[in-house]
Structures are given as C-alpha cells and as structure tokens.
Amino acid sequence: MELYFQEKPTSNQWWDWRWQLAHGARTLEEVSAYLGVSPETLGGRRGQEAYPLFVTPYYLSLAERPTLQDPILRQCLPSDDEVSCQAGGEADALGEEEHSPVPRLVHRYPDRALLVTGNLCAMHCRHCMRKRDWGRALLPLTPEELSQVVSYLRRNPQVREVLISGGDPLMLPEENLRRIVGALSAVESVEILRFGSRVPCVLPQRITPRLAAILASGKPAWLACHFNHPRELTREVQAACDILNRAGVSMVNQSVLLKGVNDEAETLGKLFTSLLRYHIKPYYLFHGDPIQGAMHFRTGLEKGLQIMDQLRGRISGLALPAFAFDLPGGEGKIRLQPEQCLGQDGTGAPLFRSWQGKTISYPQGCGE
Ligand SMILES: *Cc1c(COP(=O)(O)O)cnc(C)c1O
Secondary structure (H helix, E strand, O other): OOOOOOOOOOOOHHHHHHHHHOOEEEEEEHHHHHOEEEEEHOHHHHHHHHHOEEHHEEEEOOOOOOOOOOHHHHOOOOOOOOHHHOOOOOOOOOOOHHHHOOOOOOEEEOEEEEEEEOOOOOOOOOOOOOOHOOOOOOOOOHHHHHHHHHHHHHHHOOEEEEEEEOHHHOOOOOHHHHHHHHEEEOOOOEEEEEOOHHHHHHHHHHOOOHHHHHHHHOOOEEEEOOOOOHOOOOOOHHHHHHHHHEEEEEEEEEEEEOOOOOOOHHHHHHHHHHHHHEEEEEEEEEEEEOOOOOOOOOOOOOHHHHHHHHHHOOOHHHHOOOOEEEEEHOEEEEOOOOOOOEOOOOOEEEEEEEEOOOOOOOOOOOOO
C-alpha cells in the first residue's frame, strides 16, 4: 500500500539501503504514521514493550491492509499474543547455547557448524527463534573470536560447511564480512560457506554488486534466504537476486509455517513456484519452534503435513521443500513426509497412495 511520508522519497532514496534503515520504524506511532491509521487500530502495545519493533518502509509498503491480519504486517508488527499466549515456550528451545564449543560457534552435526556473527537484523521478525538475543548487546564478531573459531575449525577438519548466521550476517560492516569470509575460506577443510539472511527479503536494496562480490570472494557460497509469502517477491527482490546470481551465489529458501501468514496450500504453492523464477530453490518449510514470544504462530505439525500432501504432485518437484522441525534440546532436525505407504495387498505387494488419492500396488519382481 501507499505509505504516508512527510517528504516522499525519490527513487534513488527508495533504492538506497541506508535510506531504508534510517527511515525504519521503531514504534507503533511511527508505523501508524506510515500507514495512515491511529496506533490503537494496530494494538500490540504489550508486545512492543516485551520485544521491540523494527521494520523498513520497503517491507511495510508490501502490506495491503493496515491491520494485524495482513500477512506482511503480522510478520513485523508486535501482537499482544507475544506476551499472553506463551504456554510451552522457551527462550533457547534449540539448546544452541549448550552445543557451543567456542564462543559464537554452534557445532551440532558432524560436517557443518553454525557461526553467530552478531545480532543485528534489518527487521525484527515477530516469529524470530533468537528473540532471547534481542535484549542483549551481541557485538559483531571480534578478530579474536574469529581466530578462536578458525583454530577450532582447523582442529576439527570434519567440518566441511560453515553456516554464517546471526542476527543477519549481511548487516555486518563490509570489512567485517570480508574478514570472516577470508578467514573461514583459508581453512583448507572448509569447502562451503552458507550464509543465512533475510536481507534479500526485507532489505533487498542492500544486495549490491560489491556485497555480492564479498560473499563470493571465498569458498563456494550458498545463501539461505527467508521468504514466507508470495507478496514478498517484488522487482526490488528480482534486482537483488540478479546481482547474487551474476556473482555466482547459489540460493535456497527456508520458510517458516506461520499461522495467519502462510498456513494455506495455495499461498505456499504460489510462493514455492515463484521462488524458482528468481533462481531460488525452496529448501525447508519449518514448523515453528516453541519459542517464548512466538507461540501464537504455531500451527501444529499436522497442518504442515496436510499442506505438503496437497502440494505434492501438483507443483514442480523442484519447488517442493522438505517439511522439517527441530527437536528440543539441540537433538537436531526431523524431516516429515505425509504418509504415502498403505501396507500390502493380498499378494504381499506394497500399496501406495498416489498424489490423486488412488490406492496403487507396486509390482514386485522375483527375488525381492
Ligand atoms: C539447521 C542447522 C544446521 C544445518 O542443517 P541442514 O539440514 O544441513 O540444513 C547446522 N547446524 C545447526 C546448529 C543447525 O541448527
């Protein structure tokens, strides 16, 4: 929707990430001024007191209606449910802090480790799994911390892939990011860098040829981005993806299944198939973690399975992500598939449920 500005931005300003950040909204009053409504119509005062708000004018402009029912505003504006509907939620549901062998590194799986580079983001996503970090000052990774991480990686050459996470690593100062990419790539056993970032979605203007060149300046670079709704795919995103593609950065997407945002097969089907046109492969659809302050977004695993079942066969297999969730206490991810096996027929041949719901037996050969 059209935003209200005291001074309407020029096209150059709109495409400038610094302008976007400088004009980001931090209060319900600022948001309601942009949207042209009274702060009371948005609600969420208690939510904002518990978890601060930050959103760029760009992201706000993707909204169609100035209410919390809008799938864009639901992801960026506080809701009182963040405080009132929190049974079962934890601060660190994934036990990240227990799996940290050196500061800033989470090493849970044999061949990959996750680096926390800071806690600055271009938006405060209301469903954030690291909401616990918002309140504390987590400064950008220092050179000393980086060299500790590098020596851990040298002692543990089974780590072939480093996930560069945050916060949002694409919000780091360029020199910082360049130093991190350089240091990790200098470790011989590190083969792949995987950046986790929502910048392509919430601040696509930040993706400049210079930034893309930094990402691509070391070991082969993958970028895991985070789009949740088809309305987030815009010409600004198209421009960002073109730059990343040209620089040789491969892209996948991790969506979170969010109640009232994207918990319908039609919405997700449109998102997943559209992402392919931007050269982004849908990788995961996550069920929401039991995080304090984000419980009201959870749908239940059954809902995700239903949606995956409605999508299988109907949209390109390339567009289908894995539906997954994280076990509590850092026990790792589980991928779930809708049940397609129906047991056996009278001859012992296995039976399957086709994507159209037919029961089909699979022929067995001799010797099986
Ligand atoms: C999710 C995660 C990974 C990556 O898992 P993939 O299945 O390879 O995407 C790695 N380390 C940690 C700590 C994670 O939470």
